[in-house]
Amino acid sequence: MLVKIIDYDHLGRGIAKVENKVIFISKVKMGEEVSIDIVKDKKRYSIGKRCDTLKVKYCPYYQTCGGCQIGHLNYDEQLEFKKNAVKNIFSKYTNYNLDSLEIISTKCYNYRNKVTFHIKGDKLGYYEEETNNLIPIDKCNLLDSDIITLTASLNSFIKVHKKLTKAIIKSLDGRLMLILEGREDKESIKDFFSSTVSSLYYNNELISGVSSLTIDVLSKKFMVRKDSFFQVNKEGISLIYKEVINLVKELDCNIIYDLYCGTGTISLLVSDYAKKVIGIEVVEDAVRDAKSNAKLNNITNTEFYLGDVSKVIKRLDYTPDTIILDPPRSGLSKDLIEFLLSLKVKNIIYVSCNPLTLARDINLLDNEYELKSIKLVDEFPNTYHLESIALLKLRKKK
Ligand SMILES: C[S@@+](CC[C@H](N)C(=O)[O-])C[C@H]1O[C@@H](n2cnc3c(N)ncnc32)[C@H](O)[C@@H]1O
Structure with missing residues (x-):
């Protein structure tokens, strides 16, 4: 069936319409006329798949791999797509029209400092889009060059040692952590990799090198352990954190x-510009890391609490003037929204990796808080993902 792509959805899929039914098609371009097969037919919409072979310069696996969604658009088109996606979401779900929206760009390739590979026998790779079929990968150009080099070594290792099941690689300021799982002989893993990586784990055991690595971000040091969450694009996170710091400086914050707060990155970076910063996080290891990171940087005006944000916040005895939010993709809980509405704090800085929940939450907070500014950072080029930094201020009521 030949269709014309008339729009994109927020996941970067093209939209076509046939007899008033919407068809979503991955990896197509607006305006393109493309021949498709229908692979799923639902009552209200269908999913189509392009029939021809789509080639992009940076990746031979592009058409089947689930990692990138918009790498076939040139970078200006990608940025335009992301701005329009956020504008459309806000005009649908909020009272705000984001006419002049700024997006900060980052480098398109070799930006990821972490990767997870699945391994089956002598093949290593990513899963195909929407399935668990393994696509064997020799080289992924989104990964930083040290990870690409280690991927080549891993590929040669598994040609002989075929009992690994998973590999995670973290690359931080020129040092590598390799985390392997499987039923392989421990000594052969040690012999092969211990001279190449700074930290080597096998089935949760540290078998060579140091247990954690550190990364410098905006002149502060952060320890990254095997299971710690850390953003995957150093240039991207530095740009996001700089925006947050600039807002904090402008707002003249006290508490x-x-x-x-994760491992305390934002708390520690803004601690120079406030009297006190209090972080809340639900993962125990992350809270431990946040406290260690404060010591590592000789910072004494931060406190970190473990638990669910919406519960812990009610037990705290401070009067904050500013709240920074950086929730997971699901956004804020109803409970927390209600509490923020009653707290009537002066400023809210909302860092979001999901514009849909950001718009929903801004709408739910709208009675008390007004959106003052919003900026986008393209932390994940070639994918539909992006980060937003929004500033909300308490409404002045007569
Ligand atoms: C997007 S990360 C932000 C981390 C941190 N701000 C950073 O920049 O590295 C979201 C964090 O929220 C934590 N989290 C998720 N649900 C939570 C909850 N209900 N209460 C407290 N923390 C939660 C996760 O463990 C994760 O560390």
């Missing part, structure tokens, strides 16, 4: 709550 800040950093909710969903």
Whole structure:
């Protein structure tokens, strides 16, 4: 069936319409006329798949791999797509029209400092889009060059040692952590990799090198352990954190709550510009890392609490003037929204990796808080993902 692509959805899929039914098609371009097969037919919409072979310069696996969605658009088109996606979401779900929206670009390739590979026998790779079929990968150009080199070594290792099941690689400021799982002989793993990586784990055991690595971000040091969450694009996170720091400086903050604080990155980076910063996080190891990171940087005006944000915040005895939010993709809980509405804090800085939940939450907070600014950072080029930094201020009521 030949269709014309008339729009994109927020996941970067093209939209076509046939007899008033919407068809979503991955990896097509707006305006393109493309021949498709229908692979799923639902009552209200269909999923189509292009019939021809789509080639992009940077990746031979592009058409089948689930990692990238918009790498076939040139970079200006990608940025335009992301801005329009956020504008459309806001005009649908909020009272705000984001006419002049700024997006900060980052480098398109070799930006990822972490990767997870699945391994089956002598093949290593990613899963195909929407399935668990393994696509064997020799080289992924989104990964940083040290990870690409280690991927080549891993590929040669598994040609002989075929009992690994999973590999995670983290690359931080020129040092590598390799985390392997499987039923392979421990000594052969040690012999092969211990001279190449700074930290080597096998089935949760540290078998060579150091247990954690550190990364410098905006002149502060952060320890990254095997299971710690750390953003995957150093240039991208530096740009996001710089935006947050600039807002904090402008707002003249005294007491800040950093909710969903992870390993304390934002708390520690803004601590120079406030009297006190209090972080809340639900993962025990992350809270431990946040406290260690404060010591590592000789920072004494931060406190970190373990638990669910919406419960812990009610027990705290401070009067914050500013709240920084950096929730997971699901956004804020109803409970927390209600509490923020009653708290009537002066400023909210909302860092979001999901514009849909950001718009929903801004709408739910709208009675008390007004959106003052929003900026986008393209932390994940070639994918539909992006980060937003929004500033909300308490409405002045007569
Ligand atoms: C997007 S990450 C932000 C981490 C951190 N701000 C950073 O920049 O590295 C979201 C964090 O929220 C935490 N989290 C998720 N649900 C939570 C909850 N209900 N209460 C507290 N923390 C939560 C996750 O463990 C994760 O560390």
